[in-house]
Amino acid sequence: MQALLGALGRLARAPLATMLTLLVIGLALALPAALGLLVRNAESATGGFGRAVDMTVYLKNGVTLSRAQQLATVARSRPGVASVTVISAAEGLRQFRKYSGFGAALAALKSNPLPNVLRVVPRPRASGPLALEALRRKFAAWPEVDMVQLDTQWVMRFNAIIAVVRRLVLLAAALLGVGVLAVVGNTIRLEILNRSDEIEVTKLVGGSNSFVRRPFVYTGALYGLGGAVLAWVILEGAVLALSGPAARLAELYGSGFVLRGLGGRELALLFGGGMALGWLGAWISAFRHLRSIEPRA
Amino acid sequence: MIRLERVSKRYSNGREALTNVSFFVDRGELLFITGRSGAGKSTLLKVIALLERPTRGTVSINGRNTGALGARHIPAFRRQLGMVFQDHKLLADRPVFDNVALPLVVAGTPFKDIDKRVRAALDQVGLLGKERMLPMELSVGEQQRVGIARAVVGKPPLIVADEPTGNLDPDLALEVMRLFRRFSEVGVTVLVATHDVHIVREFGSRELILTSGEVTGGSADPLPSLVASR
Numbered sequence: 301m302q303a304l305l306g307a308l309g310r311l312a313r314a315p316l317a318t319m320l321t322l323l324v325i326g327l328a329l330a331l332p333a334a335l336g337l338l339v340r341n342a343e344s345a346t347g348g349f350g351r352a353v354d355m356t357v358y359l360k361n362g363v364t365l366s367r368a369q370q371l372a373t374v375a376r377s378r379p380g381v382a383s384v385t386v387i388s389a390a391e392g393l394r395q396f397r398k399y400s401g402f403g404a405a406l407a408a409l410k411s412n413p414l415p416n417v418l419r420v421v422p423r424p425r426a427s428g429p430l431a432l433e434a435l436r437r438k439f440a441a442w443p444e445v446d447m448v449q450l451d452t453q454w455v456m457r458f459n460a461i462i463a464v465v466r467r468l469v470l471l472a473a474a475l476l477g478v479g480v481l482a483v484v485g486n487t488i489r490l491e492i493l494n495r496s497d498e499i500e501v502t503k504l505v506g507g508s509n510s511f512v513r514r515p516f517v518y519t520g521a522l523y524g525l526g527g528a529v530l531a532w533v534i535l536e537g538a539v540l541a542l543s544g545p546a547a548r549l550a551e552l553y554g555s556g557f558v559l560r561g562l563g564g565r566e567l568a569l570l571f572g573g574g575m576a577l578g579w580l581g582a583w584i585s586a587f588r589h590l591r592s593i594e595p596r597a
Numbered sequence: 598m599i600r601l602e603r604v605s606k607r608y609s610n611g612r613e614a615l616t617n618v619s620f621f622v623d624r625g626e627l628l629f630i631t632g633r634s635g636a637g638k639s640t641l642l643k644v645i646a647l648l649e650r651p652t653r654g655t656v657s658i659n660g661r662n663t664g665a666l667g668a669r670h671i672p673a674f675r676r677q678l679g680m681v682f683q684d685h686k687l688l689a690d691r692p693v694f695d696n697v698a699l700p701l702v703v704a705g706t707p708f709k710d711i712d713k714r715v716r717a718a719l720d721q722v723g724l725l726g727k728e729r730m731l732p733m734e735l736s737v738g739e740q741q742r743v744g745i746a747r748a749v750v751g752k753p754p755l756i757v758a759d760e761p762t763g764n765l766d767p768d769l770a771l772e773v774m775r776l777f778r779r780f781s782e783v784g785v786t787v788l789v790a791t792h793d794v795h796i797v798r799e800f801g802s803r804e805l806i807l808t809s810g811e812v813t814g815g816s817a818d819p820l821p822s823l824v825a826s827r
Contacts, residue, residue, distance in 0.1 A: 302702070501686050505700040505747065506676035595648055 307518040310491075318526075321487050325527025328480050329574050330534040332473035337535065337562065339466050345550075345557045355436060356449045357418040363444045365389070368416040371444060375418060380426030380435055387417040415446060428459070477577055480527070484520045484581030492516060492589045504595040516586040517579060524578020528571045536561055598624045598755065598786045599645065604654035606640050606810075614640040615651070615810045622788065624754070627781035629797045630790040631815070632807035638790035641807065642757050645788065646678055647671055658755065676704050679748030681758035685740050687732040693719070693743050694728035700751040718750040719743075722776060738769040745776060749785075756780060758789045762796070770796060778802070 311318045357375075359368055365388050372384045387395075392414040397403045422435060432450060440448045492499065502512050539561040550557035562570065599622040606615040614637045622628050630638050643649040645656060647663055656663045666674055679700075687696050697718055701711045719725045722742040732740050741761060748756055758777065762770035774789070774796055781787045791797065797804050806814040 498688055501688060502699065502703060503672070504675065504680060504686065505703055505751075506672045506674075506678075507703040508672040511672075511703055 303515040304518045307515045307522055310515075311519065311522060321483065321523055322526045322530055324483050325480050325523055325574070325578070326530030326534060328476040328483070329527055329531035329570065332469055332476055333531055333535055333562070333566075333570055334538065335465065335469040335472055336566070337539070337560075339462060339469060341557075341559055342462060342465070344560070355420040355422070355432070355439070357420055357439050358446045358449070359416045359418065359444050360446045361415050363416055365416055367444065368418065371442070372418055375420060375439070378435075378438070380423050380431060382421045382423045384421075385419045387419060389414045389416050392417060477573075480524065480574070480577045481581040481584070484523050484578045485585035487523065488516050488520055488582045488585040489589050491519065492586065492593070496593050499590065499593045500595050503593070509590060512590055513583070513586040516590075517582045520582020520585075521575050521579040523582075524574040524576065525571060527578070528574025531574070532562065532567065532570060598622050598626070598659060599788070600657045601645075602655050602657075604641075604644060604651045604656060606637075606644055606649060607652045613810055615644065618654070618807075618810070618812055620805055620812065622786055624786055625781055625784045627778055627787045627789070627800075627802045629800070629802055629804045630788065630807060631792065631794060631797055631804055634792060636807040637810040638792075638807055639759050640810075642759050642788060642790050646680055646757050647674060672703075676700065676751060677753050677755065679751065679753040679756040681741075681744050681748045681756065681761045683760035683763040685732075685744035687740060687743055687747075689732055692729050692731055693724065693735070696732065696743055697746045697750050700747060704751060714750055715746075718746040721749065721779075722746045737764050738773070741765060741769075741773060742776070745773070749780060754785060756785055756787045758787070760791055761789065762791060762793055767795075771799075774800060 359371070363371075365386070368386050368388070372386045375381055375384045389412045393406070393412050396414070397406050400406075418439075420435070420439070422432060426432070426435065436448045436450045439445055499512055539559055543559045546557070546559040599620075601621075602619050604615055604618045605613065607613045618637075618641065630641060632638055640649065644651050645658070645663075647666065651664070663674070688699075694715055697715045698711050701714060706714070715728070716725060719728065722745050724739060724742055724746065727735065727739070732743060735743065741764070745758075745761070748758075756777070761777075762773050765773060770793060777787045777789055778800065804815040805812060
C-alpha cells in the first residue's frame with residue numbers, strides 16, 4: 301500500500317515526463333482499440349444489411365397466385381427463413397409502373413408480362429454467404445421456380461474485408477502491446493538508474509529483491525492504467541466527432557445504424573490489458589536491472 | 598558470536614585482500630580492527646556482512662556458516678545486522694525519520710511500532726527532535742549518528758562499523774565510540790574498523806591488527822583450539 305502511494309507520489313512530482321509517457325502508451329493502446337471499434341461498428345452496420353439481404357424467387361409464368369401462396373407457406377417453414385412475402389404479378393406491375401417511369405409504355409401492354417414473385421428474407425444467422433447460397437439452391441430446385449436472384453458477391457467481399465481488418469486488429473494489438481512493454485520497461489529502467497543509491501541502501505538494510513521491485517512494478521501498472529484511461533478518452537472523443545456524419549450517412553442509406561463507443565466489457569478489457577502490460581513491462585525491466593544493483597559498501 | 602576460520606579473500610583483479618584470517622568474537626564484545634588503509638579492514642567487514650564472499654575459509658555467525666546462505670536468504674541475514682559506513686550512506690532526499698525507519702519498513706514492522714522505535718533510536722544517539730530534517734541540514738557528526746541510529750533501530754545482535762569516525766574531529770569521534778561501547782554493554786556485538794589507534798588505546802577494548810591482509814597482532818583470540826588441532 302505504501303509502495304503504491306509512493307509510486308503515485310513520484311509520478312505526480314514529475315507531471316510532464318509522466319504525461320508524455322502516458323500519451324505514448326495511450327496512443328499505442330488507442331490504435332488497436334479504434335480498429336476493434338471499427339470492426340464492431342462495421343459488423344453491426346452489416347448486421348443491418350444482413351437483415352436487408354433478401355432473395356427474389358421468380359416463379360414460372362404459368363404458376364397461379366394461389367399456387368404461389370402455397371409455395372410461400374412451404375418456404376416459411378424452412379429453417380433459416382425469416383419471412384416470405386408474395387408479390388403478385390398485378391402488384392409487381394403496379395410498383396414497376398410507379399417507380400420505373402415507363403407508365404405510359406406499360407399501359408400499352410395488353411397482358412401483364414410479370415410473373416408472381418416470392419420475396420424471401422433469411423434469418424440473420426443464415427445470412428452468411430454459404431447459408432444464402434444453400435438456400436438459393438433449394439428454391440431454384442423447385443419445379444415452379446424460374447430463377448432465384450441473389451447478389452452474394454458483395455456480401456462475401458464485405459465479410460472478407462471484415463476478416464482482414466479483424467486480423468489487422470490482432471496484429472496491431474500484438475505489435476503495439478510489445479511497444480507498450482518496451483516504453484514502460486525503458487521508463488522503469490531509467491527510474492531504477494536514477495534511484496540506484498536508494499536501491500543500494502535498501503538492499504543494504506535487508507530489503508529483498510521483491511521489496512525493492514514492488515514500487516517499480518506498481519509504477520508500471522499505473523502507467524498502463526493511465527495510458528488505458530487516456531486511450532479511452534481519445535476513443536470517446538473520436539466517436540463523438542464521427543457520430544454526427546455517421547448518423548447522416550446511415551440516414552441516407554435508410555439504416556438505423558448508430559456509431560457506438562466502447563461497451564462495459566471492452567472497457568474492462570482495455571483497462572485490464574493496459575494495466576497488465578504496464579505491470580509486465582515494469583516487472584521484466586525491474587527483474588533485469590535490479591539484480592545488477594548490489595551493495596558494494 | 599562470530600568465528601572466522603582461515604578466511605582468505607582474493608579479488609578478481611588478483612589482489613589478495615585477506616590471508617588466512619582466523620579469530621573469534623564473543624557476544625556483547627566490542628572489537629576494534631585496526632591497520633593502515635588497504636590492510637584489509639573493509640574487506641574483512643564486508644566478508645562478515647556478506648557484501649563479499651570469502652575465497653577460502655568459513656565465517657560463522659551465531660553458529661551458522663554464512664557461506665551456506667543462498668542469495669535468497671541474504672536480505673533476512675542483513676536484517677540481523679546493523680551496518681555503519683564512513684560515508685554513512687543516508688538517502689539525501691529523505692528526512693532523518695525515513696532514513697532511520699528504512700530497516701523497519703523493509704522488515705514489515707507495523708507503523709505504530711516504527712514511530713516508537715525510530716524515536717527511541719534517535720534518542721539513543723541524541724538526535725531526538727530532528728526527525729523532520731534532511732541529512733544535508735545536519736552536521737557531519739550528526740549525519741554519522743543518524744547512520745548509527747539506522748543501524749541499531751532494528752535491534753540487531755551484531756553491529757559492523759567501517760571507519761565510522763573517519764570524517765569526525767577527535768571529540769566527536771570519541772563520542773561515537775562511546776556510543777558503540779554502550780551498545781556492547783547491553784549485549785550487542787560490535788565490530789569497528791578504524792585507523793584511529795589513539796581512540797582504541799584509550800578504550801582498552803580488544804584489538805585485531807591487520808597488515809596486508811594478515812592478522813599480525815592485537816589481543817584477539819587467535820583460536821588456540823583450532824591451531825592446536827591442526
